[in-house]
Amino acid sequence: MTTDKQRFKHMDMAYIHEISDGDNEFITDIIKSYLETTSPNVQQLSVAVQQNNVQDVLFLAHKLKGTFRFIGCNGIGDMLDVLEAQVGKSSVADAMVTMTSIENSCIEVEAELRAVMQELTGQ
Secondary structure (H helix, E strand, O other), rough: OOHHHHHHOOOOHHHHHHHHHOOHHHHHHHHHHHHHHHHHHHHHHHHHHHOOOOOHHHHHHHHHHHHHOOOOHHHHHHHHHHHHHHHHOHHHHHHHHHOOOHHHHHHHHHHHHHHHHHHHHOO
């Protein structure tokens, strides 16, 4: 049996499997919600980093950490911790490097989640 760690680069969906109690519709709803809301929030975060808008970066990074950790993307949550520490204290260039890593990871997570949703719904 393949584990999430073997199957996914960024995700460990153990928590979602645990709280869903095998309800694939519930898992699909979580994935849909993630796909609808996360990308726009990441884009807003990127703009805030570019503008060195400390307040918006801190708000959005904190908001996104919970989202990513909920679906088992603790590595991205950790990158958001780094970004929070960098903003306002390091150069914008340092924060942009971290933001680029976050954005690239988000693209991969989205693809992984779409594959899971396709498996669950057969579509």
